[in-house]
Amino acid sequence: MRSRKKARSLSAALGLMLVLGACSSGAADGGNNQVKLTVWSWDDTVARAVPGFEAANPNIKIKVVNAGSSYDEYTALDNAIQAGSGVPDLAMFEYFAVPYFAIPGKLEDLVEFGAKNLKKDYIDASWNDVTVDGKVYALPSDYGPSVMFYNEATLRKAGVKEPPATWDEYYNDAKKVRALGGDYYIAQDTGDLFFLLSLIWQAGGRPFKVDGNKVHIDFTEPGTTRAVAFWQKMLDQNLLNTKVTAWSDDWNRTLNDGTLASQIMGGWLTSSLPQRAPKAAGDFRVAPMPQWHRGDEVGAENGGSSFGVPAAAAHKDAAFKFLKYFTHGGGLAKRVDAGAFVPNTSVLASTDSQSKVNKYFGDQKVGPVLAKASKSVASDWQYPPFFEWARSTYGDLVSQFYTTGKGSLAEILAQWRQRMIKYGNEQGFKVD
Amino acid sequence: MGHAKRLDATAGMSSNTAQHRAPARKRGRKQIGLAFIAPFGLLFVLVYIVPVVYAGYLSLFQQKLIGGNTFTGLANYTKLFQDAQFWDGVGRVFWFTLVQVPVMLVLAVVLALALDSGRLHGAKFVRVSVFLPYAVPAVVSTLMWGFMLGVKYGLFGSLNNALGTDLNPFAPSTTLLSVGMMVTWAFTGFNMLIFHAVLKAVPRELYEAAALDGASEFQVVRRIKLPALRSSLVIAVIFSIIGTFQIFNEPQILPSMVANSGITTHYTPNLYAYNLAFTGSQQGYAAALALVMAAITIAVAYAVQIRGLRNAFDH
Numbered sequence: 001m002r003s004r005k006k007a008r009s010l011s012a013a014l015g016l017m018l019v020l021g022a023c024s025s026g027a028a029d030g031g032n033n034q035v036k037l038t039v040w041s042w043d044d045t046v047a048r049a050v051p052g053f054e055a056a057n058p059n060i061k062i063k064v065v066n067a068g069s070s071y072d073e074y075t076a077l078d079n080a081i082q083a084g085s086g087v088p089d090l091a092m093f094e095y096f097a098v099p100y101f102a103i104p105g106k107l108e109d110l111v112e113f114g115a116k117n118l119k120k121d122y123i124d125a126s127w128n129d130v131t132v133d134g135k136v137y138a139l140p141s142d143y144g145p146s147v148m149f150y151n152e153a154t155l156r157k158a159g160v161k162e163p164p165a166t167w168d169e170y171y172n173d174a175k176k177v178r179a180l181g182g183d184y185y186i187a188q189d190t191g192d193l194f195f196l197l198s199l200i201w202q203a204g205g206r207p208f209k210v211d212g213n214k215v216h217i218d219f220t221e222p223g224t225t226r227a228v229a230f231w232q233k234m235l236d237q238n239l240l241n242t243k244v245t246a247w248s249d250d251w252n253r254t255l256n257d258g259t260l261a262s263q264i265m266g267g268w269l270t271s272s273l274p275q276r277a278p279k280a281a282g283d284f285r286v287a288p289m290p291q292w293h294r295g296d297e298v299g300a301e302n303g304g305s306s307f308g309v310p311a312a313a314a315h316k317d318a319a320f321k322f323l324k325y326f327t328h329g330g331g332l333a334k335r336v337d338a339g340a341f342v343p344n345t346s347v348l349a350s351t352d353s354q355s356k357v358n359k360y361f362g363d364q365k366v367g368p369v370l371a372k373a374s375k376s377v378a379s380d381w382q383y384p385p386f387f388e389w390a391r392s393t394y395g396d397l398v399s400q401f402y403t404t405g406k407g408s409l410a411e412i413l414a415q416w417r418q419r420m421i422k423y424g425n426e427q428g429f430k431v432d
Numbered sequence: 433m434g435h436a437k438r439l440d441a442t443a444g445m446s447s448n449t450a451q452h453r454a455p456a457r458k459r460g461r462k463q464i465g466l467a468f469i470a471p472f473g474l475l476f477v478l479v480y481i482v483p484v485v486y487a488g489y490l491s492l493f494q495q496k497l498i499g500g501n502t503f504t505g506l507a508n509y510t511k512l513f514q515d516a517q518f519w520d521g522v523g524r525v526f527w528f529t530l531v532q533v534p535v536m537l538v539l540a541v542v543l544a545l546a547l548d549s550g551r552l553h554g555a556k557f558v559r560v561s562v563f564l565p566y567a568v569p570a571v572v573s574t575l576m577w578g579f580m581l582g583v584k585y586g587l588f589g590s591l592n593n594a595l596g597t598d599l600n601p602f603a604p605s606t607t608l609l610s611v612g613m614m615v616t617w618a619f620t621g622f623n624m625l626i627f628h629a630v631l632k633a634v635p636r637e638l639y640e641a642a643a644l645d646g647a648s649e650f651q652v653v654r655r656i657k658l659p660a661l662r663s664s665l666v667i668a669v670i671f672s673i674i675g676t677f678q679i680f681n682e683p684q685i686l687p688s689m690v691a692n693s694g695i696t697t698h699y700t701p702n703l704y705a706y707n708l709a710f711t712g713s714q715q716g717y718a719a720a721l722a723l724v725m726a727a728i729t730i731a732v733a734y735a736v737q738i739r740g741l742r743n744a745f746d747h
Binding site for chain 2: 191
């Protein structure tokens with residue numbers, strides 16, 4: 001679920017309302033052993049699993065509340081935990097937010113509920129996302145393997161017959177697309193941190209190493225520098241549209257009119273692209289992320305989320321029961337039908353997902369591409385526990401470079417590291 | 433002056449008569465007075481004094497993700513005074529105020545004078561349409577301006593295409609200007625209404641006398657209307673300073689519409705406080721910032737008030 005940018009557009013006032021609203025949506029017990037669970041989710045598909053679960057568990061009633069997306073929800077949850085009331089029994093977390101809540105002890109370790117037995121049913125990288133120091137703090141609920149959405153018609157027009165399979169080809173194709181003139185670009189970028197990190201991830205860089213309270217940050221590893229230098233080259237040679245930002249109205253237009261030839265993003269875009277670019281129906285296709293070496297199959301992640309049980313939740317057993325039901329058990333199929341893209345191996349391997357053709361993508365079988373991209377995600381990536389803060393700070397640093405071209409991505413990352421070190425140490429971590 | 437003297441005389445009389453009354457009765461009266469202000473006082477304490485005191489209390493603590501809350505005394509304040517990001521924001525709102533407030537108030541005065549001149553066709557329409565932006569929520573107006581000033585597909589995009597220029601209202605160097613325009617658009621009408629109301633209250637005889645003396649329209653404006661506006665102008669300046677020092681909505685919403693507009697998490701002090709508290713989970717530090725910012729705003733507003741009112745009543 002990549003709605004973080006959208007979440008930003010909520011007004012401050014709305015944010016406050018959510019915080020206040022959150023305080024009043026406490027989990028109150030009904031009489032006669034009735035358990036009432038409150039679930040915070042901005043994933044619409046979770047509600048689809050409720051009727052089936054309630055039918056099977058008549059003593060548990062479930063209330064799914066949208067307490068805001070991403071950032072807004074985390075703020076609301078932090079406030080509820082601090083206030084000691086209104087804490088939900090289950091809450092949604094993007095993968096990068098799991099350590100933020102897990103390390104200070106705000107999330108329940110799910111190992112005691114038997115979560116470890118479920119490991120084999122999920123893609124390794126997604127399990128890694130919910131594991132902190134060997135403990136499991138959430139169950140994966142949707143996944144964002146990085147894939148390339150490309151506009152076949154535009155690439156053809158530029159004289160590109162096959163989508164780029166390597167980054168070298170991508171660079172050459174970018175020049176061909178740019179040669180079309182006007183606003184034609186192979187991609188847009190206005191400082192998308194998650195894209196840059198997925199590029200580093202795929203190239204083998206692991207800039208964050210987290211061990212308990214210790215965080216080591218390094219942007220000078222060969223994998224990292226390689227990815228950064230490549231993207232720097234793309235920017236320096238004016239091969240990217242740096243005026244149009246993802247999730248904006250402008251972005252929708254460039255997707256619609258075909259001037260944006262490709263977009264490398266999480267697989268979840270599959271479900272929303274048809275609404276964003278209805279006029280480009282039939283033009284888009286999905287392909288794996290270009291590779292650093294021809295013939296490799298290395299992927300990365302861009303987004304995805306999970307659900308965890310807050311340590312202050314009132315009904316942890318019931319909460320885990322429902323959590324397991326909609327991310328692993330009987331409720332999963334309903335969510336998949338409603339459009340959820342999940343990292344469960346059984347779903348990815350199912351004949352349904354493997355054989356279904358997608359009309360919007362020119363009758364392409366999208367499922368196998370996404371499944372393969374999910375399985376090829378390189379493992380062992382870690383996010384620092386203060387990533388939510390860190391990414392907002394990254395935004396402070398990039399705008400000068402993206403508007404004037406002064407400076408470089410490497411310099412920005414070095415500056416970013418310095419700020420993270422300062423903040424992290426102030427917050428009681430040992431950061432270097 | 434004569435009016436003031438009369439007021440003094442009545443005040444003296446009432447205190448004289450009160451002295452003749454029984455002291456018990458006087459006490460009873462006082463208690464009734466207290467009862468009358470109690471509802472206000474209670475609310476005032478609850479929603480104003482208590483939060484301020486609580487913020488002061490919070491500002492003495494540091495919240496850590498690891499280790500929880502610790503009492504740090506005035507450490508948050510000393511840190512704040514050395515925080516370049518904070519002063520960057522303060523400097524920005526200061527310059528913003530210095531430019532935007534005069535522009536807006538001059539516009540408002542001119543519009544109010546035009547309305548009051550009675551020579552405007554469709555005065556009612558002008559009054560309503562200039563005031564209307566004030567009723568548009570800042571969130572909505574920011575979205576609207578964001579679309580209009582957008583360089584890609586917005587009005588500015590078309591303008592650039594037509595003129596062959598490359599102007600960007602949301603580049604890091606021009607964003608503040610655009611925000612100034614949004615704020616001016618929103619609040620000019622409100623100030624205009626205040627000034628217009630003041631002008632309406634000027635006794636018509638003054639104008640008749642001026643006309644008999646052969647004063648020109650320009651002289652009427654200079655000698656009668658502008659002096660009448662003086663004290664309300666001071667109030668408008670103070671409100672505007674407070675408003676611009678607290679600017680928040682525009683810089684909070686714009687980044688979601690335009691990339692790399694140069695709006696940072698510490699663009700204005702209010703935005704910085706919000707981000708510190710809700711993204712950085714540094715509530716104590718944010719509380720310290722809020723209190724210092726309140727002190728700065730009060731100091732500036734007070735300085736303006738003292739200077740402005742002295743000048744206003746000297747004439």
